[in-house]
Amino acid sequence: MFETEFMRLALGAGAVVGVLAPAVGFFLVQRRQSLTGDGIGHVAFAGVAAGILLDVAPVLTALVFAVVGGIAIELLRSRGGAAGDQALALVFYTGIALGVVLVSSAGALNVDLFQYLFGSILTVTRSDLALIAALGAVGLGVVAVFYRALAGVVIDEEGARVAGVPIGALNILVAALAAVTVALSMRVVGILLVAALMVLPVSAASRIAWSMRSTLVLSMAIGLASALVGLTISYYADLPPGGTIVLVAAGMFGGCSIAGALRGR
Amino acid sequence: MPLAAELSGVSFGYRPGQRVLEEVDLVLGEGEFVAVAGPNGGGKTTLVRILLGLERPSGGRASLYGEAAHHFSRRRTLGYLAQRSELGGDAPTTVREVVSAGRLASGLFGPMRRRDRELVAEAIERVGLATQADVPVRTLSGGMQQRAFIAKALAGGPSLLVLDEPTTGVDAESQESLAALLDQLHSDLGVTIVYVSHEFGAVERFVQRIVLVRRTIVFDGAPAELPGVWHDPSHVHVRD
Secondary structure, three states, rough: OOOOOHHHHHHHHHHHHHHHHHHHHHHHHHHHOOOOOHHHHHHHHHHHHHHHHHHHOOHHHHHHHHHHHHHHHHHHHHHHOHHHHHHHHHHHHHHHHHHHHHHHOOOOOOOHHHHHOOOHHHOHHHHHHHHHHHHHHHHHHHHHHHHHHHHHHHHHHHHHHHHOOHOOOOOOOHHHHHHHHHHHHHHOOOOOHHHHHHHHHHHHHHHOOOOOOHHHHHHHHHHHHHHHHHHHHHHHHHOOOHHHHHHHHHHHHHHHHHHHHHHOO | OOEEEEEEEEEOOOOOOOOOEEEEEEEEEEEEEEEOOOOOOOHHHHHHHHHOOOOOOOOEEEEOOEEEEEHHOOOHEEEEEEEOOOOOOOOOHHHHHHHHHHHHHOOOOOOOOOHHHOOOOOHHOOOOHHHHOOOHHOOHHHHHHHHHHHHHHHOOOOOOOEEOOOOOOOOOHHHHHHHHHHHHHHHOOEEEEEEOOOOOOHHHHHHEEEEEOOOOOEEEEOOOOOOOOHHHHHHHHHOO
């Protein structure tokens, strides 16, 4: 498996996304915004379509659309007066509808589009991996620097607001981080499954962890293991990598749930 | 006595025409221990939210230490235990992690400094949870969970501590010990405490003043001066 360059590159990209997605998803899950990643994924689909239509790298247009969509979801949720789930639904459907119209206009309802919908980790190039690694490192760095503030807001948002913590700015930061993660993860598991890597490892970790910090670290380890094990299985069993990675993550969630239940007895 | 907070002619409604509070005048001196009581829906929580600058009054003026409450510049000196304080998120979170969140205003970036860790340990010790410091909060009793949140509010070194319904869901014995703890904190630290509750409960013995709220303030005085019929705050009626 390691002799082929495409697998080495795939494992590298999978490792970065496997660690980054749960690290960012952790803060969404803890604030009961697990579906935000999915909403941003739908907007990223419109970005991919715009890239195809304008003949610009779809990953870049997806990144721009995802960041704008992520911030829009956060602003609608916090200031627009719309209930959180309605804000999400608005962005979900607008994103997917815009994507369908743009893709149709570009005449691109074809295999190229499918690689963004379902992932195409085996086609990752060296320059793709360099971009994923660089943005992934920035994302993880931001999480490390702001961990205290983000965790504090998760624990007691109202108390933090009274103490003068800039809640709005931190929420925008999380939305932007989630958008970057979605854009990077698109090549690994695809837009349709992108949120799974942000949510499942975190849910799995919280079943067996003993503190907030250990939940974050374990979720990153589970995300990394899901990506590497999923890719290995897909290589030897000739299965689609994106779906296999997510199924492994779902399996880990099941395993952790059983372990947590047994420990609680 | 220098003032910690002042509400002057405050009125408020969450939508036009609604009057949750009307012509509220209230003065809190520094170092006072005050209970704000009244029936559910009487405007207690709204009153403290205005006091803390979380809501702006539609009429009148709210100030903290002489500054407009919603523009108060020294927010890190405020400690707040919100109504039905419960842990956000599903991750198991230890007492130490909860209390550490109280040091947030001292710095948002990077790891906690040594001094922050010392203050967190001190706050945990003060509320009597030293042996449970690394235990997930959700595994503790309701009373102990409230102690953890009080420690979180204390960790920031507040000069004003506001607790909104801190005894909801807490058994009678824990209410007693919580009230005694607040009395101890008041004596030891000299912090101004505003204790909001729909009932006086155990705290009546310790507070210097009781303020009864039902849309407006219907009583403001020492516990001993409180008319007998009002010892059950659900009986408080608006003055005609």
